[in-house]
Amino acid sequence: MNSRRDFLQKLTASAIAIPFLSSANAWDQPVNLVRNPDGPVLRVALMGLGGYASIVAKAMQDCKRAKITGLISGTPSKLSEWGTKYNVPEKSRYNYENFDDIKNNPDIDVVYVTTPNALHHDQVIRVARAGKHAISEKPMALNAKEGQEMVDACSEAGVKLLVGYRMHFEPKTLEVIRMRNADEFGKILFFQGLSGFRIGDPNQWRLNKALAGGGSLMDIGIYSINGARYMVNEEPIWVTAQETKTDTVKFKEGVDETIQFQLGFPSGAVASCLSTYNMNYLDRFFLNGEKGFAELQPSTGYGPIKGRTNKGALTQPHVTHQTLQMDAMAGIILDGDSPVVAVDGAEGVKDLKIIDAIYAACASGKRHELNL
Incomplete structure (x- = not known):
């Protein structure tokens, strides 16, 4: 997209x-x-x-x-x-x-x-x-x-x-999670997350390190980070990462243009992901298991999400994501409901720990261990 x-x-x-x-x-x-x-x-x-x-x-x-x-x-x-x-x-x-x-x-x-x-x-x-x-x-x-x-x-x-x-309330995403929980894909082996677009106005706050905290990873890349966790259904234990920057005028010091990162999970599953502000048409999740697969493309855009598995197309109707989210959050706050995928602050901190480690791995060129 x-x-x-x-x-x-x-x-x-x-x-x-x-x-x-x-x-x-x-x-x-x-x-x-x-x-x-x-x-x-x-x-x-x-x-x-x-x-x-x-x-x-x-x-x-x-x-x-x-x-x-x-x-x-x-x-x-x-x-x-x-x-x-x-x-x-x-x-x-x-x-x-x-x-x-x-x-x-x-x-x-x-x-x-x-x-x-x-x-x-x-x-x-x-x-x-x-x-x-x-x-x-x-x-x-x-x-x-x-x-x-x-x-x-x-x-x-x-x-x-x-x-x-x-995305934790999006119907096609939740159907993939249901199928995984039902062991329809078998042992999960691999996840790929591609999150990117070519960003416009060079003066916007998303390209200001003081306001954004980084670049593409802090905006679009978090979808692949979070998606890897809820698709694989494990917490990663290590990360490696590499940064590529082709435009140092638009993407100043501390504002990442493109980052590739890899995650390892306790089961042996691995994830390979890309976050970028300089490539269009990158909005895809792919989950591979011993018995099947799931693909969402687009996977995190505002909609409609489209997807398929080894059993065929996903046909759940598109529903405006933020409508689903806010009604669900009403249930969480007022009724104590437990969503299929957590959306609390602890969940947010885990993603931030991974982001911290990705930036550290880009700087060091080494694998960084994770303890979420």
């Missing part, structure tokens, strides 16, 4: 299907059901009213169990425009200086942080200290140390910390 952002205009309203581990026959349910459609509604404040927040906001209009009740932005005109569009009263609109006052707002349960990566750490900790649950976009921080501090702050405050892993 040219860009994950190529899908901005392709979101479509659809029904909702959220399988959970706690529902034994969830896989056989019709697509237009949520686990607990009559349960309480999650009241969400969106922080950072940029491009991705607009996607989440649009998708949430089709949620059964989540609604927008608060807004946080540094741009007054956005607060006014979004407040009118989504019927959020002025008393529930905040800027980055005063959003700690959400502690006194009973109409907000959780804050969804969609600001640049470098801001997540401090903003999530402030949300936790205000007594509200937090959802952080991925990566949840610049490194594992920051991520763990966020987890600890939320734990100390008695609130939940979730990460915006939308």
Whole structure:
């Protein structure tokens, strides 16, 4: 795909299907059901009213169990425009200086942080200290140390910390996981993850190390990192990595253009992945086992995901990912549901530990051991 952002205009309203581990026959349910459609509604404040927040906001209009009740932005005109569009009263609109006052707002349960990566750490900790649950976009921080501090702050405050892993609720992805859990692929031997696109505006924050924490790996590459873990169903124990940079003007020091990385798992399975900001049409997962295979292509774009296995095409209907995600997160926060693939802060820290190790392996040229 040219860009994950190529899908901005392709979101479509659809029904909702959220399988959970706690529902034994969830896989056989019709697509237009949520686990607990009559349960309480999650009241969400969106922080950072940029491009991705607009996607989440649009998708949430089709949620059964989540609604927008608060807004946080540094741009007054956005607060006014979004407040009118989504019927959020002025008393529930905040800027980055005063959003700690959400502690006194009973109409907000959780804050969804969609600001640049470098801001997540401090903003999530402030949300936790205000007594509200937090959802952080991925990566949840610049490194594992920051991520763990966020987890600890939320734990100390008695609130939940979730990460915006939308693919953990995507129907075709979950069908591959179901098949793997049912041993339909046999022993897993290999995973390949290709995540990349040619990035545009050289002045955007994603190419600013201070805001992004890196380059392609911190944006698109995390999909292959996380995907390797949930597709193989093991935690990697070692990593090797190599960085390639062809444009040192666009991709300055500390901003990676292309990284290839390899992961090893306790069972002997291996993963070979690529993350890039300089190649289009890279959005593919491939899982190989002794008895079968699964391929998703596109695998992580906004949709529709397409896939096949050795048994044929995957035919689960496309559902807007963020609609699924937010209804599922309502169940997690309000009902204590357990998703098929974890989306909590601990999950986010594991990905950050791998990212730290990939960067270290690029610098050293050596294999780095992992202990997740």
